[in-house]
Amino acid sequence: MKPLNLILFGPPGAGKSTQAAYLDKLAAIDSISTGQRLRQTVETGSELGQEVAQVMAEGRLVDDTLMNKLLNEWLLGIPSEVGVLLDGYPRTLSQAQSLDQLMQTISRPLDVVIALTLSDEEAIRRLSGRRICRIKGQPDQILHINDQAALDDCRANGGMLIERDDDKPETIKRRLAEYNAKTEPLLQFYGERDLLILIDADGTPDQVSKAIEQALQQRFNGA
Numbered sequence: 001m002k003p004l005n006l007i008l009f010g011p012p013g014a015g016k017s018t019q020a021a022y023l024d025k026l027a028a029i030d031s032i033s034t035g036q037r038l039r040q041t042v043e044t045g046s047e048l049g050q051e052v053a054q055v056m057a058e059g060r061l062v063d064d065t066l067m068n069k070l071l072n073e074w075l076l077g078i079p080s081e082v083g084v085l086l087d088g089y090p091r092t093l094s095q096a097q098s099l100d101q102l103m104q105t106i107s108r109p110l111d112v113v114i115a116l117t118l119s120d121e122e123a124i125r126r127l128s129g130r131r132i133c134r135i136k137g138q139p140d141q142i143l144h145i146n147d148q149a150a151l152d153d154c155r156a157n158g159g160m161l162i163e164r165d166d167d168k169p170e171t172i173k174r175r176l177a178e179y180n181a182k183t184e185p186l187l188q189f190y191g192e193r194d195l196l197i198l199i200d201a202d203g204t205p206d207q208v209s210k211a212i213e214q215a216l217q218q219r220f221n222g223a
């Protein structure tokens with residue numbers, strides 16, 4: 001498949017990071033996961049990191065001006081011959097407008113927007129039981145506390161189980177509310193330009209990946 005420039009939308013818990021990792025392998029794409037990059041900024045302990053940590057822990061959105069500036073830097077860091085997948089950006093109309101401008105300036109047109117859809121109930125179930133298994137020297141694995149085999153496997157490999165600061169019940173509600181109020185309206189913004197593909201995310205990661213792959217094949221290879 002040709003290098004694509006795409007946006008992956010979806011409410012918290014829809015499985016954006018899991019699908020981004022899958023799409024990374026499918027095509028020549030580098031992904032920018034804003035949540036992940038912001039958490040790295042927090043880990044540096046810098047002044048900016050401390051500010052961001054507070055906003056994230058409350059489930060609010062980081063300020064648009066700052067986000068737009070960071071995104072510009074991150075996007076410019078991606079070689080022009082590979083595509084880009086944006087996971088977690090844009091999240092507001094101001095961010096979408098800023099992205100349009102930047103993509104035009106650097107001649108990197110947006111090819112498609114994939115929106116994962118999931119009910120609030122299922123998102124809450126997933127997020128409140130979500131844990132990260134961290135094993136030294138390996139990429140983080142996401143698992144659910146109901147998955148005993150995955151928990152045992154993580155412990156047996158010397159992994160540490162971590163709950164994200166923003167996966168607390170009150171914060172989850174706030175994040176979903178932010179998504180529904182500020183981000184979901186962007187679907188119309190992209191739908192009007194005929195860039196939007198909706199994918200039901202209420203399935204296993206494999207089922208969702210297959211649905212995405214099929215939709216992309218149909219759109220770009222006419223399969």
Ligand SMILES: Nc1ncnc2c1ncn2[C@@H]1O[C@H](COP(=O)(O)OP(=O)(O)O)[C@@H](O)[C@H]1O
Pocket residue numbers: 011012013034035036038055056059060061062063067087088089090091095166175
């Ligand atoms: N584009 C963005 N604009 C503003 N805040 C953002 C953006 N991307 C990430 N964040 C911050 O990082 C948090 C975590 O984002 P992310 O890891 O994508 O999780 P999720 O989408 O599951 O809530 C958000 O709740 C928000 O505080």
